[in-house]
């Protein structure tokens with residue numbers, strides 16, 4: 268088995284591509300993860316549910332191995348891991364699954380304005396079925412107010428869903444405190460940990476988490492695989508399945524398991540945990556290198572809490588430039604996401620930035636830099652230089668007209 272060498276013009280195209288700083292959107296598969304996955308496409312290809320021959324057994328053994336890795340990573344047990352196609356599906360299963368299983372107990376759900384659409388939209392959908400949804404605001408730094416959370420809890424509240432780490436501004440919500448409040452009031456606590464797994468410690472016992480959504484492709488695993496942690500001990504979460512079929516995953520999620528992606532997910536989590544402390548330190552240094560240079564300009568604002576955030580996240584708002592023009596100026600050099608307030612197009616600012624409630628800042632252009640495993644200090648210098656040059660040039664043009 269061998270691979271054809273890529274065409275040289277292909278390699279050239281690759282080499283002149285912009286610096287990738289959109290690691291909150293997705294990440295490339297780590298080559299160690301890919302190496303672990305490859306045998307499971309052709310050699311060990313069996314269906315993990317086939318229990319009458321060796322092809323099935325070896326695939327099942329690989330799935331079991333990942334289940335154990337994931338469970339150990341979050342201090343759960345392997346039977347509490349339900350594989351899904353990603354965090355979107357895990358969020359849907361958690362929220363709709365709990366709503367359907369507990370509607371006789373109550374029909375009120377609490378979530379937060381800065382959640383991912385994969386949490387907000389299922390809640391919106393439940394509203395059309397008659398559930399009541401409370402959407403908590405956040406403070407200027409992106410964190411929820413715990414007193415406010417306690418105040419909106421009602422006797423009929425069945426679920427609180429608050430993300431662990433935000434995908435736009437990187438802020439880390441006070442998960443332990445939220446878990447404590449929910450456990451005390453006997454309400455289920457779900458957290459979307461798509462951006463948090465492998466990056467911050469997540470112990471479902473210590474944090475009193477009942478359901479937790481995970482995904483592989485934000486931590487150098489493949490796209491299309493994720494998991495939902497569903498508590499079975501010390502309180503057994505009831506969940507109505509949202510996809511029916513062969514009864515896989517203890518009936519909670521039917522469908523043939525995607526063995527190669529699952530094997531890669533396990534490897535990705537193993538690597539992220541082994542390197543967590545050193546990698547966070549390295550990412551923090553890269554972020555400080557970038558911010559240290561860009562923040563020398565006047566009129567640059569950091570979005571989200573300054574320290575209680577993911578090491579690789581830098582989200583800024585820039586005064587006095589057009590969002591679309593800034594995005595265009597950065598494009599050749601750096602791949603980033605803009606949560607822009609655009610004046611020349613009618614792009615609305617992101618719901619996350621809007622929720623921070625800084626109305627003045629909403630008129631500014633904004634950029635999310637998501638720094639990841641394969642970024643280097645040299646790249647931070649290149650990106651900072653381009654950002655500064657673009658901002659200065661746009662501001663100069665603005666004063667000329």
Ligand SMILES: *Cc1c(COP(=O)(O)O)cnc(C)c1O
Nearest residue numbers: 353354355383385434461462482
């Ligand atoms: C990426 C992301 C999701 C969606 O995950 P998929 O695996 O792509 O479906 C959900 N929530 C958050 C916070 C994310 O960052």
